[in-house]
Amino acid sequence: xxxxxxxxxxxxxxxxxxxxxxxxxxxxxxxxxxxxxxxxxxxxxxxxxxxxxxxxxxxxxxxxxxxxxxxxxxxxxxxxxxxxxxxxxxxxxxxxxxxxxxxxxxxxxxxxxxxxxxxxxxxxxxxxxxxxxxxxxxxxxxxxxxxxxxxxxxxxxxxxxxxxxxxxxxxxxxxxxxxxxxxxxxxxxxxxxxxxxxxxxxxxxxxxxxxxxxxxxxxxxxxxxxxxxxxxxxxxxxxxxxxxxxxxxxxxxxxxxxxxxxxxxxxxxxxxxxxxxxxxxxxxxxxxxxxxxxxxxxxxxxxxxxxxxxxxxxxxxxxxxxxxx
Amino acid sequence: xxxxxxxxxxxxxxxxxxxxxxxxxxxxxxxxxxxxxxxxxxxxxxxxxxxxxxxxxxxxxxxxxxxxxxxxxxxxxxxxxxxxxxxxxxxxxxxxxxxxxxxxxxxxxxxxxxxxxxxxxxxxxxxxxxxxxxxxxxxxxxxxxxxxxxxxxxxxxxxxxxxxxxxxxxxxxxxxxxxxxxxxxxxxxxxxxxxxxxxxxxxxxxxxxxxxxxxxxxxxxxxxxxxxxxxxxxxxxxxxxxxxxxxxxxxxxxxxxxxxxxxxxxxxxxxxxxxxxxxxxxxxxxxxxxxxxxxxxxxxxxxxxxxxxxxxxxxxxxxxxxxxxxxxxxxx
Numbered sequence: 001x002x003x004x005x006x007x008x009x010x011x012x013x014x015x016x017x018x019x020x021x022x023x024x025x026x027x028x029x030x031x032x033x034x035x036x037x038x039x040x041x042x043x044x045x046x047x048x049x050x051x052x053x054x055x056x057x058x059x060x061x062x063x064x065x066x067x068x069x070x071x072x073x074x075x076x077x078x079x080x081x082x083x084x085x086x087x088x089x090x091x092x093x094x095x096x097x098x099x100x101x102x103x104x105x106x107x108x109x110x111x112x113x114x115x116x117x118x119x120x121x122x123x124x125x126x127x128x129x130x131x132x133x134x135x136x137x138x139x140x141x142x143x144x145x146x147x148x149x150x151x152x153x154x155x156x157x158x159x160x161x162x163x164x165x166x167x168x169x170x171x172x173x174x175x176x177x178x179x180x181x182x183x184x185x186x187x188x189x190x191x192x193x194x195x196x197x198x199x200x201x202x203x204x205x206x207x208x209x210x211x212x213x214x215x216x217x218x219x220x221x222x223x224x225x226x227x228x229x230x231x232x233x234x235x236x237x238x239x240x241x242x243x244x245x246x247x248x249x250x251x252x253x254x255x256x257x258x259x260x261x262x263x264x265x266x267x268x269x270x271x272x273x274x275x276x277x278x279x280x281x282x283x284x285x286x287x288x289x290x291x292x293x294x295x296x297x298x299x300x301x302x303x304x305x306x307x308x309x310x311x312x313x314x315x316x317x318x319x320x321x322x323x324x325x
Numbered sequence: 326x327x328x329x330x331x332x333x334x335x336x337x338x339x340x341x342x343x344x345x346x347x348x349x350x351x352x353x354x355x356x357x358x359x360x361x362x363x364x365x366x367x368x369x370x371x372x373x374x375x376x377x378x379x380x381x382x383x384x385x386x387x388x389x390x391x392x393x394x395x396x397x398x399x400x401x402x403x404x405x406x407x408x409x410x411x412x413x414x415x416x417x418x419x420x421x422x423x424x425x426x427x428x429x430x431x432x433x434x435x436x437x438x439x440x441x442x443x444x445x446x447x448x449x450x451x452x453x454x455x456x457x458x459x460x461x462x463x464x465x466x467x468x469x470x471x472x473x474x475x476x477x478x479x480x481x482x483x484x485x486x487x488x489x490x491x492x493x494x495x496x497x498x499x500x501x502x503x504x505x506x507x508x509x510x511x512x513x514x515x516x517x518x519x520x521x522x523x524x525x526x527x528x529x530x531x532x533x534x535x536x537x538x539x540x541x542x543x544x545x546x547x548x549x550x551x552x553x554x555x556x557x558x559x560x561x562x563x564x565x566x567x568x569x570x571x572x573x574x575x576x577x578x579x580x581x582x583x584x585x586x587x588x589x590x591x592x593x594x595x596x597x598x599x600x601x602x603x604x605x606x607x608x609x610x611x612x613x614x615x616x617x618x619x620x621x622x623x624x625x626x627x628x629x630x631x632x633x634x635x636x637x638x639x640x641x642x643x644x645x646x647x648x649x650x651x652x653x654x655x656x657x
Contacts, residue, residue, distance in 0.1 A: 049517035049518070049519060049520075050488070050517055156606050157373075158606065159606075186372035186373055186544060187372065187544065187546070187585060187588050187589055188372060188584060188585060188588050188602060188603035189372075189606065190588070191588040191589075191590075191600035191601065191602045191603075192602045192604075194590070194600055195599050195600055195602060198597060198599070213517060213518065215518070215592075216589070216590045216591060216592055217590050219590070219592060219596065220590035220594060220596055220597070220600070221596075221597065222596075223597075239596060240596070243592060253519060254518060254519060256522075257518040257519045257521065257522040258518055258547070258592070259521075259522075259525075259545065259547035259548050259550065259551045260547055260550065260551070260592070261546045261547040261549075261550045261574065261586065261589055261591070262550055262574060263550045263551070263570045263571045263574050264571065269522055269526070271522055271523055271526055272519045272522075272523070273523075276517075
């Protein structure tokens with residue numbers, strides 16, 4: 001099967017300016033050589049700590065940012081260098097859902113305007129047709145069509161996220177990039193929204209790139225999971241495989257850090273020292289081996305750290321310090 | 326009385342607190358009871374708006390002014406009623422015998438002062454020492470919360486530190502006067518899991534070392550499971566269930582507690598399956614039913630009478646209290 005989205009060696013470097021004249025003095029390598037494929041109808045989970053570049057990856061993928069290098073191929077079209085005009089028809093098929101529905105919905109627009117805006121932008125249908133579609137969409141995400149004249153502040157967090165989802169669904173997309181879609185929600189509401197997203201995927205054949213920091217949530221909704229650290233993918237595998245048989249030391253550390261809702265399962269925990277290092281001038285070689293001050297980190301400097309397939313479908317960064325591959 | 330170690334360190338009875346607004350009085354915490362033993366951890370868990378933070382802020386009289394009001398109840402801390410003592414005394418206790426950590430360290434730290442100066446200020450207010458001694462204590466405390474190169478860090482500003490480091494500074498500031506009670510309100514919510522694990526391990530270590538009691542407020546049941554001794558589950562301004570941590574997770578009784586536990590995705594759940602949910606949402610404070618507040622969302626069959634009369638707390642297992650709503654609790 002052809003992937004709906006293919007990201008090839010994508011890089012997004014931001015210039016860092018300094019000095020009196022704000023000359024570029026370096027670059028923050030937020031995304032530094034990422035390759036991923038998302039197939040139609042699947043969910044690819046992307047997990048990483050704050051500052052690892054996962055949100056930048058999503059923004060670069062849908063060209064909210066222009067990548068420094070690499071390629072983004074969506075539905076067979078290379079969109080990396082396309083103009084706004086050329087992108088327009090493809091934008092229908094690739095939509096985004098953001099973390100904070102309070103900030104991604106215009107407070108001065110009614111829900112009907114927000115959900116109907118994609119039709120206006122893409123010049124689809126008459127006013128009456130649009131209203132009918134908005135009503136259908138609101139119903140589809142579990143809201144009432146009567147709510148279309150109300151404003152975002154009148155809704156709870158979970159309902160606002162449903163409005164964001166309705167807007168993303170408006171143009172029948174093939175792929176939705178979801179950036180922390182449930183992390184601002186309470187658990188009881190979080191499960192409602194996750195169920196809705198899984199239902200929509202089944203009914204409409206949607207593909208999701210699902211970005212989150214909560215590993216249990218990602219595992220539950222994803223088919224495959226990629227673990228990102230300091231702008232690079234460390235490990236990529238089937239969702240069960242990555243949790244049951246993690247190969248990279250960083251994946252293992254992340255999994256061991258998740259608290260478990262069972263007071264009797266107090267486990268030995270690998271406590272990581274320090275924080276994620278800055279993406280400005282990241283260390284040479286394996287970035288995680290460097291943070292762990294691993295004895296074999298030196299050996300990884302200068303190695304080709306592109307992912308290798310250790311088992312069918314299980315890809316991991318080869319390095320002497322963290323994976324021993 | 327203060328020396329009587331069999332008394333709980335803190336006893337809260339019938340605490341009622343709320344906000345005076347243009348739309349009238351909104352009661353955010355409605356007759357809440359809990360207590361905490363010396364050296365133990367009480368976890369308060371609940372979703373946003375359930376009143377867990379308001380309860381904690383009421384204890385130290387830090388409700389947002391002028392709207393926030395404590396409307397009733399007793400707060401007995403180490404033999405004193407924190408509701409009735411004068412402001413000077415409260416000032417001495419706050420930051421002295423009771424330390425606090427909040428969710429977002431960037432807003433709780435002053436951005437224009439060095440962290441050393443902020444730590445020293447905490448010492449100078451509460452102890453009769455000179456600046457040199459205060460600085461020595463500041464450096465020592467930073468070292469104890471495992472901040473590398475503390476002599477250098479004392480001269481830095483909050484923006485120069487990462488989120489995890491700032492939270493460590495907050496902990497250092499809360500603990501520098503060796504409090505008997507630490508109130509930690511969502512201390513790790515803004516942090517990544519790996520940093521969260523570090524911070525919780527640190528609080529645990531210092532708690533044992535300093536024999537301090539901790540009130541841990543969070544929405545995360547897993548954090549509660551791993552760190553609390555006793556748990557209080559709050560819903561819409563009331564404690565609906567209260568028990569030892571093992572008992573609560575093994576034998577949850579209230580439909581809300583059960584619903585919460587069922588709706589978290591677990592690492593061993595079947596993938597892509599529907600998660601259990603609690604339908605609907607928390608009623609607005611102005612539209613709260615008088616009776617069981619969970620009834621409008623409860624999936625147990627129940628009649629309208631549960632909305633009328635507030636259920637009493639019952640104790641089916643010693644030490645395990647639950648709000649005995651008629652939908653699941655039949656009185657013998």
